C-alpha cells in the first residue's frame with residue numbers, strides 16, 4: 001500500500017530545559033517524549049492483556065477497555081458506572097501535568113489496542129462532557145496522529161449523531177451549519193508522530209476546533225524514513241465535567257455539541273410555536 005503522505009507537522013518549540021518536551025502553542029498541543037519508562041510500558045501491556053486474555057493475535061480492529069467514569073458512545077453522555085483505576089495507571093498518574101482550569105486530574109481512562117493497519121476516524125471529542133485538557137499516552141508502538149482544522153464536512157458529521165442525549169431519533173433532514181463560521185477554505189491535515197511512551201496533551205484549538213484521528217496504515221514516515229507500525233496501545237485520559245460544568249462556550253460553534261444542542265432546541269421551540277399558531 002502506498003504511503004499516503006499528509007502535510008508535515010508544523011515546527012514545534014523545544015523546551016530548552018527539557019528537550020524531550022515539544023510544544024505547538026498556537027495549536028494548544030504538547031508532546032512529552034519518554035513520559036513513562038519501559039518498565040511502566042511493560043506493566044501497561046501486561047495489564048491490558050490480563051483483562052483480555054483471549055485476545056486474538058490476528059485481530060484487525062481496535063479494541064478498548066474502560067476505567068474510571070464511563071462514557072456512552074451511543075448517547076455521547078457519561079453513565080453512572082465507575083470502575084476502579086488499575087495500579088498500572090495510578091503508578092505514573094501523579095506525574096501527569098494538570099491544569100485546574102482545564103479539568104484538573106483526569107477521572108476517565110480508555111485503554112485501546114490498535115493492531116498494525118488499524119486506526120481511528122477523524123473526530124472531535126465531545127466538548128460539553130469533558131474538561132478542556134485531553135491526554136493520550138502511547139505505548140507498544142509509535143503512530144502518526146492526523147490533525148485537521150474542522151470544516152463543514154466535519155461539522156456535518158458531528159451534527160448527525162446516531163442517537164443523542166437530547167434527541168433519541170436520528171435527524172433525517174439535512175443539518176444546518178451556522179453561516180459565517182467557515183470561510184470555505186479547508187485546511188489540509190497534518191500528522192504528528194507520537195513515539196511509544198510519549199504523552200500528548202491537547203488543549204485550546206487542537207482540542208476544540210481540530211479533528212484528530214489515526215489513518216489505518218501499516219507504516220509511518222518518521223524523519224524521512226518509513227517505519228513499520230507495531231501493535232500500538234494508548235490511554236486516553238479525560239476529566240468528566242460535573243453537572244454544573246457541563247457545557248461549552250468555545251470559539252468553534254460549528255463542531256461544538258453544546259451549541260448544536262442549543263440550536264436544535266431553538267429550532268424545536270420555533271417549530272412548536274409555529275405549529276401552535278397554525279392550529280389556532
Ligand SMILES: O=C(O)CCC(=O)C(=O)O
Pocket residue numbers: 110112120125136137212234236
Ligand atoms: O489512541 C489515541 O491516541 C487517541 C484516541 C482518541 O482520540 C479517542 O479515543 O478519542
Ligand SMILES: [Fe+2]
Pocket residue numbers: 123124125212
Ligand atoms: Fe479522540
